[in-house]
Amino acid sequence: MKSNKLTVISTTAMALSLFASLTLVQPASAAVKTSADFTDLTGSNSALKTKIDRMIADGIFEGVSDSTFGISQNMTRAQFAKVATKIYNIPVDLTINVSSFTDVHADDAANGWAIPYxxxxxxxxxxxxVTATTFLPGESVTAAQLDTVLLKGLGKTVSMTNSPWYTDAVKQATALGIHPTSKSGDQAATREDLVLSSYGAQEAFNAQKPPVVTPSNPGNVSVIGDYRLASVIDSGLTSSATGTITKTIAEDPTLSKFAKEIKIKVTSSGGEEVATPGIVQSAIAADSSIAKVGLTSDHRAYVLGNKPGTTDVSLIVQIGNGEAKQLHVTVTVENTSVSVKTLTAGETSITQPMTLGVGDSVYKANFDAYTAMNLKATDNYGNTYENLDIALYNFALGTLFITNDVQGEAGSAVGSVSVDRDGTVHVTGNVTSFELTAVSASGVKVTSYVTLTK
Structure with missing residues (x-):
């Protein structure tokens, strides 16, 4: 997502930024202002003033001068940067005074203050x-750019493949009530838009914070695990999804079996591992064209491979009322297809009854091979699929069943055993036992012994 947006912003000269070329830092001893101190807010409605007062008190907003809030002024990229970090509790190192962008300088009276943000x-x-080396801190931000950043902070995945690029961002932001009212995506956003939209986003963000757990001040919080993934989207694999697993599901990090959960380890100050519920507040891929990330309602983050490459995923985690922490994990997406590495059967000895249908003189049995064998597959990226999950993802795993050594009672012709493509086993006639073998496209196999009873 980032690379797509970067292209759009660069070509349209509409980029995003942080919040403050217009802010003034007040001395620590100065009294905190309210909306009543700004002359250009005199005619504003009470609801807007209440939101402004709350965000001034939280240190998110200040005026553009001692008596002017700048409510109708366009919002700059520098201003938006501060707001984004503040409302999403992103750690900021205020000692940083050198920017990674060539056009942001500490001695710039208008935007130098924004470097840490x-x-x-x-x-x-x-x-x-807007490029690899320039930020354009004084440029205006569009409504769609405002939407996109606020949605990303809420852990939402935003598609930029539509025309115009911001169609999905505006749709999602409107549904959440954070899109600037009566504005198209390409219109400039004002400071009033920023107040209303960021206030709504912060409310949504606070509502989805994880519950308080113990310890509230852990000794260490870290990401564990290997985050190598297959290029399942760019390779076209997800486009071959069929049946219950649609392309949309296969490409959703929070639903797809191709995705990996980003595991968080929490230890106490004594070094003991502590069990916690989900604690991830936001998850963002530096380059979403390489990997897609998603956040579930129970605060767990998942990542899915799009195209080959390496990208950083940034996580904001918080345990209880403790300080928010930022974690990073490197995700590598490889141009290697998904294949079964191990295949195991939880049931290697299966007993199935055969019955007579109404008016039928031939004994029959029908059962599902996946569940009867209690089959479990692990792919070459460590993802697991159990029972019917294997059938649902068979467009990638290529598992099939074969039967061998079909036995029947002596004195009569041996009956028949067949297996449908969906794993349904059909047994007809004189069959007392047979071998049922699951074989993956990679050649990995496992066998169970089936006994038929009457």
Whole structure:
């Protein structure tokens, strides 16, 4: 997503940024202002003033001068950077005074103050430059760009493949009530839009924070595991999904079996591992064209491979009321197809009854091979598929069943055993036992022994 948006923003000269060329830092001893102190808010409605007061008190907004809030002024990229980090609790190192962008300088009276926020937002994967080296901190932000960053901070996946590129961003933001009212995606966003949209986003963000767990001040929080993934989208694999597993499901990090959960390990100050519920507040891929990330309602993050490459995934985690922490994990997407590495059967000895149908003189049995064998497959990227999951993802795994050594009672012709493509086993006539073997496209196999009873 980032690379797509970067292209759009670069070509249209509409980029995103952080929040502050218009802010003034007040001395620590100065009283916190309210909306009543700004002359250009005199005619504003009470609901807007209440939101402004709350965000001023939280240190998110300040005026553009001692008596002016700048409510109708366009919002700059530098201003938006500060707001984004503040509302999503992204850690900011205020000692940073050198920017990674050539056009952001500490001695710039208009935008120099924003360097720590720009760098924090960039590191978190929320906002990038308009080019690899320039940020354009004083440029205006469009409504769609505002939507996109706020949605990413809420852990939403935004598609940019439509025309115009911001169609999905505007749709999602409107549904959440955070899109600037009566504005098209390509219109400039004002500071009033920023107040209303970011206030709504912060409310949504706070509502999805994880519950308090123990310890509230853990000794260490870290990402564990190997995050190598297959290129399942760009390779066209997900386009071959059929049946219950649609292309949409196969490409959703929170639903797809091709995705991996980003595992978080929490230890106490004494070094003991602590069991916790989901604690991830946001997850953002630095380059979503390489990997897609998703956040579930129970605060767990998942990543899915799109195209070959390496990207950083930034996570914001919080345990209880403790300080939010930022974690990073490197995700590598490889141009290697998904294949079964191991195949195991939880049931290697299966007993199935045969019955007579109404008006039928031939004994029959029908059963599902996947569940009867209690089959489990692990692919070459460590993802597991159990029972019917294997059938649902067979467009990638290529599992089939074969039968051998079919036995029947002596004195009569041996009956028949067949297996449908969906794994349904049909047994007809004089059959007392047979071998049922599951074979993957990679050649891995496992066998169970089936006994028929009457």
């Amino acid at each position: 720009i760098e924090a937002a960039k590191k978190a994967g929320l906002i990038d430059g």
